[in-house]
Amino acid sequence: MINHDKRVLAVGVFAAGLISSVSFASATEYPLSIENCGTVLQFDAAPDRVVSLGQSTTEILYSLGLADKVKGTGVWFGPVMDEFKDVNASVPRLADNDPGFETVVGQKPQLVATQYQWHVGPKGTVGTTEQFNELSIPVYTAPADCVGKDNAGGGDGVRHEGFTMDLIYREISDLAQIFDVEDRGDALIASLKERQESSLERVTASGHDNVSAVFWFSSPEINSDPYVAGKNGAAGYIAGKLGVRNIIDSNEEWPTVGWETIARANPDIIVIGKMGRRRFPADDWQVKMDFLKTDPVASQMKAVRNGNIVVMDAQSMDPTIRLINGIETLAEAVERLSASN
Amino acid sequence: MFETTPVQQPVQPPRQSLAGRAYLVRAGVSLGAVVLLVGVIALAAAKGETHIPLGTVFQTIANHLWQAGYDVDPIDAGIIWNYRISRAMVAAACGASLALSGAVLQALLRNSLADPYLLGISAGASTGAVSVAILGFGAGMVSLSLGAFVGALVAFGFVALLAIPAGRGAGAIILAGVAGSQLFNALTSFIVTKAATADEARGVMFWLLGNLSGVRWPDVNLALPVAVIGLLVCLWYSRALDAFTFGVESAASLGVPVRRVYVVLIAIAASMTAVMVSIVGAIGFVGLVIPHAARFFVGTRHGFLLPASALIGAVFLVAADIVSRIILDGQVLPIGVITALIGAPAFAIILCHGRVLR
Numbered sequence: 059m060i061n062h063d064k065r066v067l068a069v070g071v072f073a074a075g076l077i078s079s080v081s082f083a084s085a086t087e088y089p090l091s092i093e094n095c096g097t098v099l100q101f102d103a104a105p106d107r108v109v110s111l112g113q114s115t116t117e118i119l120y121s122l123g124l125a126d127k128v129k130g131t132g133v134w135f136g137p138v139m140d141e142f143k144d145v146n147a148s149v150p151r152l153a154d155n156d157p158g159f160e161t162v163v164g165q166k167p168q169l170v171a172t173q174y175q176w177h178v179g180p181k182g183t184v185g186t187t188e189q190f191n192e193l194s195i196p197v198y199t200a201p202a203d204c205v206g207k208d209n210a211g212g213g214d215g216v217r218h219e220g221f222t223m224d225l226i227y228r229e230i231s232d233l234a235q236i237f238d239v240e241d242r243g244d245a246l247i248a249s250l251k252e253r254q255e256s257s258l259e260r261v262t263a264s265g266h267d268n269v270s271a272v273f274w275f276s277s278p279e280i281n282s283d284p285y286v287a288g289k290n291g292a293a294g295y296i297a298g299k300l301g302v303r304n305i306i307d308s309n310e311e312w313p314t315v316g317w318e319t320i321a322r323a324n325p326d327i328i329v330i331g332k333m334g335r336r337r338f339p340a341d342d343w344q345v346k347m348d349f350l351k352t353d354p355v356a357s358q359m360k361a362v363r364n365g366n367i368v369v370m371d372a373q374s375m376d377p378t379i380r381l382i383n384g385i386e387t388l389a390e391a392v393e394r395l396s397a398s399n
Numbered sequence: 400m401f402e403t404t405p406v407q408q409p410v411q412p413p414r415q416s417l418a419g420r421a422y423l424v425r426a427g428v429s430l431g432a433v434v435l436l437v438g439v440i441a442l443a444a445a446k447g448e449t450h451i452p453l454g455t456v457f458q459t460i461a462n463h464l465w466q467a468g469y470d471v472d473p474i475d476a477g478i479i480w481n482y483r484i485s486r487a488m489v490a491a492a493c494g495a496s497l498a499l500s501g502a503v504l505q506a507l508l509r510n511s512l513a514d515p516y517l518l519g520i521s522a523g524a525s526t527g528a529v530s531v532a533i534l535g536f537g538a539g540m541v542s543l544s545l546g547a548f549v550g551a552l553v554a555f556g557f558v559a560l561l562a563i564p565a566g567r568g569a570g571a572i573i574l575a576g577v578a579g580s581q582l583f584n585a586l587t588s589f590i591v592t593k594a595a596t597a598d599e600a601r602g603v604m605f606w607l608l609g610n611l612s613g614v615r616w617p618d619v620n621l622a623l624p625v626a627v628i629g630l631l632v633c634l635w636y637s638r639a640l641d642a643f644t645f646g647v648e649s650a651a652s653l654g655v656p657v658r659r660v661y662v663v664l665i666a667i668a669a670s671m672t673a674v675m676v677s678i679v680g681a682i683g684f685v686g687l688v689i690p691h692a693a694r695f696f697v698g699t700r701h702g703f704l705l706p707a708s709a710l711i712g713a714v715f716l717v718a719a720d721i722v723s724r725i726i727l728d729g730q731v732l733p734i735g736v737i738t739a740l741i742g743a744p745a746f747a748i749i750l751c752h753g754r755v756l757r
Contacts, residue, residue, distance in 0.1 A: 278532070278603070279543050282613030316612060318478045322449045337532055339542060355477035 086238040094232065095175075095204035097187075099196045104238040105168035109152070111184060112173020113138070114378030115200055118230055119171070120145055121379065122242050130165040132157040132184070133177055135373055136334035139380075159185040163193060171198045171233065173378075175209045198232065201225045202292075202377035216309050217290035220298070221377050223254065230379075253382050254299070257389035261300045264396035270303040271327040271388070272320055273375055275312055277340040280349050283314040284340070293329070293375040296384045300392060302327070321355045327391055328361040331372035343369050366395055425697045425707075432710035436491060439717045443487035444479055446721050451475050460484075481615060489614045490720045490734075491713035492622035493675040494685055496629055498712025500668035501686030502693065502704055503633055506640045507664055508569040514687035515672040518572075518665070519579030521681035523554020524673070525607050526583045529590045532603045543603075548677035554583045555669045568647070572665070608733035609682035611720055618678050629671040630709050636660055637701035644699065684738040685712055688746045695749050715742070 090101040109130040110116040116131045117139055125145040130152040138146040152161050156177055162170060162184060170190055172178040178185055178197050187197045203209070206219025227247045234243025273287035287293030288308040297304040305323040306315055328350065332343040339345050347369075350362045361367060368391040374384030445456045459479040461467035500515035508517075516522070527550020528543045530536045536546065561575035591603075633640075639660045642650035651657050672686070693708040719737040726732060 277613075279613040281615055282610060314612075316448045318448045318482055321474050321478060324474065354481040355474060358473040358477055 086235050086240060090235065092198075092232055092236065095199040095201065099198060099236075101196070101236055104236065107165065107167045108169045108171055109162050109165050109167040110171045111157070111162075111177050112171075112200065113373065114226075114376075114380065115171050115173040115229070115233075116146075117142065118226075118233060118379050121246055122230070122234055122237065122239050124233075124237050124239065125149060127237065129167060130157070130162065132162075133173065136371075156183050159189060163190075163195070167195055169196055169198060169236070171200075173200045174203050175199055179209065198236070200377070201228045201232070206290075217288070217311060218309065220290045221292050221295045223250070223295065223299075223381060225377065226250075226379055226381065250379075250382050254385055257385045258300065261389045261392050264393045266301070266392050266396040268303065269301075269327060269392055269395060270305050270323070270325040271297055271329055272305050272323070272325045273297075273329045273331070273370075274346060275331045275372060275375065276333075276335075276338055276346075278338055280338075280340045280345060281353070283316045284320075285312040286315050286320070287311075287375060288313050291375075292377045292381050293384070296375070296381065296388055299385060300388055302388065302392060317353070317356060321359055324359055325361055326364075326395060327366045327368060327388070328359070329368045329370050329375070329388065329391075331375060332369050333372035335372075364398070366391065421698070425703050428696050429703075429706060429710065432707065432714060435714050436710060436717070439714050439721070440484070440487045440491060443490070443717050443721050444483045447478070447483055447724055449478075451479060455479070485616045485619050486611050486614045486720065487717050488619045489622045489678060490611055490717045492619070492626040493679055493682065494689070494712035494714070494716025495709035496622075496626045496671040496675050496712075497682065497686040497716075498689035498693070498708040499626075499629055499633055499705060500672050501688075502690035502701075502708040503640065503664050503668050505690055506643050506701065507661065508573055509643065509646070510569065510573060511691065512687070513573070515668060516580070516681060516683070516686065517576040518669050518672070519554035519558040519576055519583060520551045520669060520672045521607075521676055521683075522580040522583035522587070523557075524548070524551040524676040524681060525587045525603075526550045526554070526590070528607060529587050529603055533590055544677045547680075548673055550583070551669075551673035551676055554579055555673065557582070559665075607680050609680040609735035609738070611679050611734060614678065621674065622678055625671055625674045626709070629667055630705065632667050633664065633705050634702070636664055637705055640664075640701040640705075641699075680733075680735070682716070682735045682738055684735070684742040685716060688742050689715060692746065692749050695752075 086104070088101060088103050092099045092101070106127060107129045108119065108124075108127050109132075110119055110128050111132045113133065113135050116128065119125070119128055120139075120142040125142070125148070128149050130150050131146075132151070132153045133156065134151070134154050137143075150165070152165070170178060172182075172184075175182065177183055178190065179187060179199065182189075187199075190197050202221060202225040205225055206221075207217045227250070230247055231240070231243050234240045234246075273293040275285040275287065277284040286306050287304065288306055288310045289304055290309055291311045294304050294306075296302075305320070305325045306313065308315070330343050330346040330350075333341055335341045340349070347367060350356050350359075350367060356362060368387060370384055370387050371380060374380045374382075374387065441460075444460065445451070445453055455471055455475050456479055458467065458469035458471050459476045462469055462471060462476065463480055497515050501513065504513040504515065504517060505511055507513075524547035527546040527548070530550065531543055531546030558572075558575045558579035561578060562572045565571035565575055639650065639655045642653045642655045643660070647657055650660075675682075689712040690704070690708045693704055693711050696711075697703040697707045716734070716738070719741060720734055722741065723732045723734045723737045726737070
């Protein structure tokens, strides 16, 4: 909290200084140098063409009113936010998942923004950062995927430091600065923070006491060990922010943990992921719900018997701009739980 | 007919004076193995990811077997009965089936390197599972298990079709199996490379390495009858298998219906393996090594070798599953890793002491 407050304060002081020293509010001065995931990106002017890989990054760009600069998107996890349906329809979708390197380069981007190093990074599946840099295309990586996170082992990576929403705010303010729309960035961050604060107030007001939860994303087979949220990821942050205890104590983003362990931890709330993906039967939230109600052990858990199962958009459990929705959803659930006690 | 080198030589029949004692030893070993199996299943019920007191374990078992009516926490009781015991039963059935299939194939094909996956079954199962999980066959309605089962049968069908024009002999079957396995492994790699993200590949590969975590009673109801029927059918043909040890021609001259024995036993071995792979993934090592270990204990007569292989396989896999659950805190290792880790050194010891084999 102290760090968080200091940073807010620092941003405030910085913004105040900027406003007083420059007559018009928060215009970016070029050439601009931005520190990003261990490298420094240089911009002589705001880019006109950006390819965005990763739904959250794309939605942040849309939220900043930059849709006209987005010349291609990829790495989608589900339908775009409702308010951007029309905007998104006019932007070329290069691929639902990973577009090829040449497809990206073919859009002549002046910037590639990526949500995950998995796609563009040291060993990116779309291309390596180096490959893009050789063509003088800078790569901006979402801070949520590199700050305090080790992606060397592949997969979802391991987070050594807890995720915080500040990483999303930083992505917003970085992109706002790069595209010279800092006022929009500040406004977006302020509105997200306000939503988070009001959720927090509601939970505090409900007087809840030591509520515990588990976040179930999916399972490779419906009966097998499920993928659940580790302590340091976005879901862990949601829980921590609201004073809810995540029963899973693992550094991995989405470790598999046996039902035996989950059932004996017996959390008050079970959050189940809702997603468009249909790779495994358990991707469907209704399949998860049926399992909880029919499995001889899971059905005995207090969250199931008391009906405290919460359906949550899976992207809200990941480090995305939608995480705020997740905070609101869990806050409501805690409120309901406290009211019923 | 293409002949592979028969490493497994027919063993001299025991001298008459020793026969009685050998019989007693074998009976003793079998009885010991049955006791061991019950014991290891009980141990599997008591050990798991979380600690449940031994008393609770016995009370739960008593409640289910004799309606003892002890007051046990429903979650603890559910974990012991529905998760751990069902899991141990499936592990036992699976270990028995794989070892049995291995023993049968080694005799039939006269090749001590034969194992249940020789017939392309694990390769086909992985292609099936990957098609479901990564290509999305069945649009989320078909489980990995069903995909794996269908894949295994398709691959086995392919191998069988290839073996018939290739000469139908042991060599032809082995080569067809190698070709089929390579083909289906290549298909799997192709699908994974083309369409999978790291996550997907990791999820499927983890499952394929052998994973008992999703096992429940319905799986027991499938696996146990398959193992028992498989054992009975194989035992029915145990004399024929003894004859095969001396070669196909000798077997034929002894009046063994060679063609029928081949078809029935290979089909039985393939279906047992396909069912087990579809439930738990392709657990390696058991089918190859357990029959050799069993031969070390009870000799090469199939009347003893088959039940001994089944029992040792069952005990071994239940034990390996226990180890896989407790070796890393809060994390379950793929059981295939454990079978190889324990199995390889254990087998090395048997090999070194097993001059008997030669």
